Amino acid sequence: MTSESARRVPAPDNENGDIAALMHGLGQGARAAARRVGTASAEQRNRALAAMATSLRERAPAILAANRQDLADARAAGLAPSFIDRLALDEARLEAIAQAVADIAALPDPVGKVLASWTQPNGLVFERVATPLGVVAVIFESRPNVTADAGALCLKSGNVAILRAGSDSFRSSSEIAAAMQDGLAAAGLPREAIQLVPSRDRAAVGAILKGLDGNIDVVVPRGGKSLVARVQQEARVPVFAHLDGNNHVYVHGEADLAMAHAILINAKLRRTGVCGAAETLLVDEACAATHLKPLVTALLDEGCAVRGDEATLAVDPRVTTANEDDWHTEYLDRIIAVKVVPGLDAAIAHVETYGSHHTDAIVTANEAAATRFLAEVDSAIVLHNASTQFADGGEFGFGAEIGIATGRMHARGPVGVEQLCSFKYRVHGQGQVRP
Secondary structure (H helix, E strand, O other): OOHHHHHOOOOOOOOOOOHHHHHHHHHHHHHHHHHHHHHOOHHHHHHHHHHHHHHHHHOHHHHHHHHHHHHHHHHHOOOOHHHHHHHOOOHHHHHHHHHHHHHHHOOOOOOOOEEEEEEOOOOOEEEEEEEEOOEEEEEEOOOOHHHHHHHHHHHHOOOEEEEEOOHHHHHHHHHHHHHHHHHHHHOOOOHHHEEEOOOOOOHHHHHHHOOOOOOOOEEEEEOOHHHHHHHHHHOOOOEOOOOOOOEEEEEOOOOOHHHHHHHHHHHHHOOOOOOOOEEEEEEEOOOHHHHHHHHHHHHHHOOOEEEEOHHHHOOOOOOEEOOHHHHHOOOOOOEEEEEEEOOHHHHHHHHHHHOOOOEEEEEOOOHHHHHHHHHHOOOOEEEEOOOHHHOOOOOOOOOOOOOEEOOOOOOOEEOOOHHHEEEEEEEEOOOOOOO
């Protein structure tokens, strides 16, 4: 793809001719840009990020107009309110996106950081040094902010990004990508360092998963189970897997009720459509007599449907029966499953059986119980006395995130600039030869 073609914002239904040729060009452009971005100075990359934030603010009217079109189509299609919430932009959300890009510029530069160093008896000095991954492909669905977050994080870590937006956010994402490219150009970096696939054709995803002729180094899927499953099954390149967020809040027998109430309402209802939203409440039978009814009533009074076990059904007639599927479900809506468990062991077993290894929390004043929960629950993020909605790269101090990885590779939890780096070894000698 030429710089001039990358400058144009694609029309919503423009498939740009043959998809194979289009994707091949994107891959070649990305690989060429990676060589320049990977050796660019931290100062130049930071200037580009600052220019991107400015461009996002300047292009706000066009971005919001595009988003209104995307929202109109989504509503006409009858999509769920939680989906609409993830898709929607307004002036405040767009300003937050621009500020996140600016904040990423202020993060310490990860590229070239010496991770470890040592000297061998023969005098050779070894250094393990952080290096960019190269070309990162991000396949996402309804969240247009991913365009800015992923592009900015990739640039900060010396990588380039190929972004494939879902058809529902195509217009919004295209406008945001154009703003990001303007920032690159202003700093003298190639526009191909952040490319949004200018097509809604689903064949583009297949081309990315095949690696674009060796031009993609890692794929990050951000979306529902079907998208992640397809990426994991078909990808011929490494994947940072982001599974669904079937997250739990466990109210231990020694939990403070007021604290449990505040954490639960925030974890479930602050934003129901985010991956850090709580989907199951577990209440210890040791405190069920005092805690279960107030917590369930609070949820119901806030307009949250409750699906519960036998003990939960008994506390309020508005509760409906939970079935086996409910314990597995990421609702992303004003619905929660509630169960009374006979202690810490049962709570951990439930989370490990039904959870998605994303984010799980315990509320308790008992430090020993908290220590066990944090150690034994095998999730990317585990919290003690805090809302699951802190599962966010910005809240971790990463500036933003490209996704939350739930696998066990080097990138786990929020994937920020450090997780977007690999490493190489630098070895310094004084003429040594191996005997």
